[in-house]
Amino acid sequence: MNTMTTSTADMKQAMSSFATGVTVITAHHAGQDFGMTCNSFNTVSLEPALVLWSLRTVSGNRAHFEAAGGYTVNILSHTQQPLAMQFTKGSHEERFAGLMLARLPTGRPQILGCTAWLDCELERIIPAGDHDILLGRVLSFGVNANTSLEPLIYARRQFGKLAT
Numbered sequence: 101m102n103t104m105t106t107s108t109a110d111m112k113q114a115m116s117s118f119a120t121g122v123t124v125i126t127a128h129h130a131g132q133d134f135g136m137t138c139n140s141f142n143t144v145s146l147e148p149a150l151v152l153w154s155l156r157t158v159s160g161n162r163a164h165f166e167a168a169g170g171y172t173v174n175i176l177s178h179t180q181q182p183l184a185m186q187f188t189k190g191s192h193e194e195r196f197a198g199l200m201l202a203r204l205p206t207g208r209p210q211i212l213g214c215t216a217w218l219d220c221e222l223e224r225i226i227p228a229g230d231h232d233i234l235l236g237r238v239l240s241f242g243v244n245a246n247t248s249l250e251p252l253i254y255a256r257r258q259f260g261k262l263a264t
């Protein structure tokens with residue numbers, strides 16, 4: 101096993117061998133839906149139910165997520181791989197184009213067909229280098245009744261699914 105430096109490229113390469121799921125984090129503010137692809141999502145605490153994800157400080161969505169005061173985590177199924185790229189670029193309208201959505205009581209959009217979703221109130225923003233950690237308290241969540249729907253996996257900069 102090679103020992104690497106701590107350059108950004110080496111760090112990215114090391115982290116790419118950590119397989120994650122893929123989410124689209126959505127929110128709603130001032131009459132506008134917005135969202136972005138995120139794989140830094142994770143659980144923090146079960147009681148109380150807390151989750152987190154990290155957002156680049158220079159993200160064009162940074163101000164929107166803070167102003168919205170909450171977010172919905174949409175956990176993508178492997179059939180939704182195109183959405184993972186759709187939510188990395190373009191305008192708000194382009195990102196949501198052609199999507200089937202449900203509207204949660206908080207007003208936030210939930211993407212239909214996901215394996216699960218969690219609707220969260222923004223508890224705290226924790227500055228962390230070139231990212232901010234958005235700690236959220238889970239208000240409600242749901243799991244897709246179709247349990248044979250497989251989660252989308254991301255590792256080594258590629259999308260895939262579990263070899264079952």
Ligand SMILES: Cc1cc2nc3c(=O)[nH]c(=O)nc-3n(C[C@H](O)[C@H](O)[C@H](O)COP(=O)(O)O)c2cc1C
Nearest residue numbers: 136137138139140154155156159160161187188189
């Ligand atoms: C698989 C995958 C995971 C991503 N995870 C994150 C993440 O955790 N945090 C983040 O800030 N950006 C992440 N991104 C990149 C953002 O989706 C992308 O930079 C953003 O949507 C660009 O829009 P913006 O300029 O409005 O921020 C990820 C992209 C991909 C393809």
